[in-house]
Amino acid sequence: MSPILQTNTPLHFLNASKDALVTDFVGKPLNALRTPALVVDRAVFAKNCKKMHENARDWGATFRGHLKTHKTVEGTKLQMISDAGKSSAVVVSTLAEAWGVVKGGLVADGTVKDLLYGLPVGLNKLDDLSALHAEMTKYDGSIRILLDHLDQVEFLEEYERAQEHPKKWSAFIKMNGGLMRAGIQPEPVSFKAFMRRVFASPVISVFGFYTHAGNSYGSTSLEQATMYLTGEVRVTNDAATMALEVLAESDNSLREAHNQPFILSVGSTPTAHSATAASRLKMTSALNGTLELHTGNYTMLDLQQVHTNLIDRSQISQKVLSSVISYYPGRGKDGLDEALCDAGGIAMSKDTGKIPGFGEVIGKSWKLGRISQEHGILVQVPPNAESGHIDPTLKVGEIVEIVGQHACLIAAAHPWYYIIDSDMEGGSDKVVDVWIPWKGCLSLMSMALDEYDIDATELLETYDFLMKYIIIGEAGTGKSCLLHHFTHNAFKDHSQHTIGVEFSSRTVKLGEKRIKLQLWDTAGQERFRSVTRSYYRGAAGVILVYDITNRDSFLNMSQWLTDARALASPHLVAVLVGNKSDMEDDREVEWAEASRWAAENDVHFLEASSLTGDNIEAPFLLAARSILLSIESGILDPEKAGSGVSYGDRALRRVTSSSHLSFGSLSGARRRRPDKLRLKGWVPSGKCC
DSSP states (O other): OOOOOOOOOOGGGTTOOHHHHHHHHTTOBGGGSOSSEEEEEHHHHHHHHHHHHHHHHHHTOEEEEEOTTTOOHHHHHHHHEETTEEOOEEEESSHHHHHHHHHTTTTTTTSOOEEEEEEEOOGGGHHHHHHHHHHHHHTTOEEEEEEOOHHHHHHHHHHHHTSSSOOOEEEEEEBOOSSOSSSBOOOHHHHHHHHHHHHHOTTEEEEEEEOOOGGGGGOOSHHHHHHHHHHHHHHHHHHHHHHHHHHHTSOHHHHHTSOSSOEEEEOOHHHHHTOOHHHHHTOOSOOSSEEEEEEOGGGTOOHHHHHTTSSOGGGOOEEEEEEEEEEETTOSGGGOOEEEESOOHHHHOSOOOSSSSSEEETTBSEEEEEEOSSOEEEEEOOOOTTTOSOBOOOOTTOEEEEEESOHHHHHHTOSOEEEEOTTSTTTTSBOOEEEOOOOSSSGGGHHHHHTOOTTSSSOTTOOSEEEEEEEEOOTTSOHHHHHHHHHHSSOOSSOOOOOSEEEEEEEEEETTEEEEEEEEEEOOSGGGHHHHGGGOTTOSEEEEEEETTOHHHHHTHHHHHHHHHHHSOTTOEEEEEEEOTTOGGGOOSOHHHHHHHHHHTTOEEEEOOTTTOTTOSHHHHHHHHHHHHHHHHTSOOTTSTTSSEEEOHHHHHTTSOOOTTOSSOSOSSOOOOOSOOOOOOOOOSSSBO
């Protein structure tokens, strides 16, 4: 049996940030990943995006990318900008995605200027949508909604009447093109009555008409998909025609209040693949609007799309890695073998399609035939004339690659995606980046969002150096409260003992340098000590925290420092912090005593209060300044493994290609040393030595 690489459960990444994941996984081979794992080939993803820009251009339409499949900053940039075209219009399926776009800096940097919430407007979401409206307006962007019922119109009017500054909502009218999922049907009498009411509303400006041919997934040829596309165009164009007839009956002021010409927004992945110059020539009816093509699954693709015969398997950019955990010779149908793997319904979804099974094993005559929640049954399939001779065997411990039925639901099951890049040398077999999706709840993206300054024009994620810090000390000294005040600028009212470790981060600026601090808050209880020590490795800075009202917490500092110096970077910078300086009347450790201990042990020292915020930033900035000086003097090399420091995005961008395939990755190129550091004189306030 071939050697099996062992992996660990990444408990410390359950509330992950991109920096932490990139640091831990970039450069690792795929067989070193814990399975099941979703892997996305960035090069194939980007080629799919380019192809859709070409289709929209050739079909004579603008393009609106749906983000619901991948739900990431990086994927959105690839959807919006390719060698074949550029767009700034998106559609999202959840408000978590919408906020991810805004908080991820995609509006501030101009990547996204037009954002459509792709469900008919929920009446309980108007406050949230109004907040999004305000954020989009800051950057001259637009947010649009869908309408398909008069109650929505009436509630919008009621809502805006209660506002101090009422606004107008830009809206698509959602049309039912036959799928019977959502939308108003284009029946002339009822539709015109609906449009008269909408046009008369003082809070609505009609932008266009929107439909989605989800039933096109049943296509099996270009001709069938083209038929569905033609139907999408017909229903939106009929709606626009009837709307114009209603407006013709109205006065000029009413006509001027609505977008002209109307946008006719159509698309699904099958119909978008059929949108070509040839299919446009077949459209003989005059259009009463401007065509817009929208689609989303095309970025990743799956077996459902393979069945349409509009794509081939080489265009699928996603796959799930799964480990074979048991084997059952002859147990299957007609005496064929079966095997057990660790990818079930949670990893693959339970969606099915016209192609049998829940997934295909790449390069082997096996399919995912049955699934339970956390495991699946791999079923052997006899090779046929089309597939030729394919390896018929599997081995326990082997990692297989599975392409599933529906990429959107598969991606939704995974907390992050491991990115490979088949256009890079060696990039097909190792991780080159990690993407974190915007989930329905915001827990996984909370840290990333906290680090974006919405009033700035760039992400604070852009930095020159990445530094790892550990925060250590006895339980109850206020380590978590200290860190929370530093990262959130507020006291943590209800704090519990840390279990294991908790991760946070913040970007700070010293002189001209932006420094990204990875902050590892460790448990102080003895029972967690063996676990937390493993996180000391590779730390560039340590914040040693004691409680000035608890003498024992101070006396144990020597052991904490000894452990840190034994396990962390050889050039570890240490800062001793006496917390709870606001409790002077209960003091048990004098400032002079702690200062002497710090001098004897060659560490910095200061006192702070996690309650009042006094001196709260000083220990973190002081450590960063000392580390930068070590880099400047040549003592510390960020390119050396275990230094606890690495060059960041801003340093990397000076030496990497400007290709749209290199968004923010810390990998893929050797980092050169930055220009000589220019540090302004800086000394933290309060007592410090």
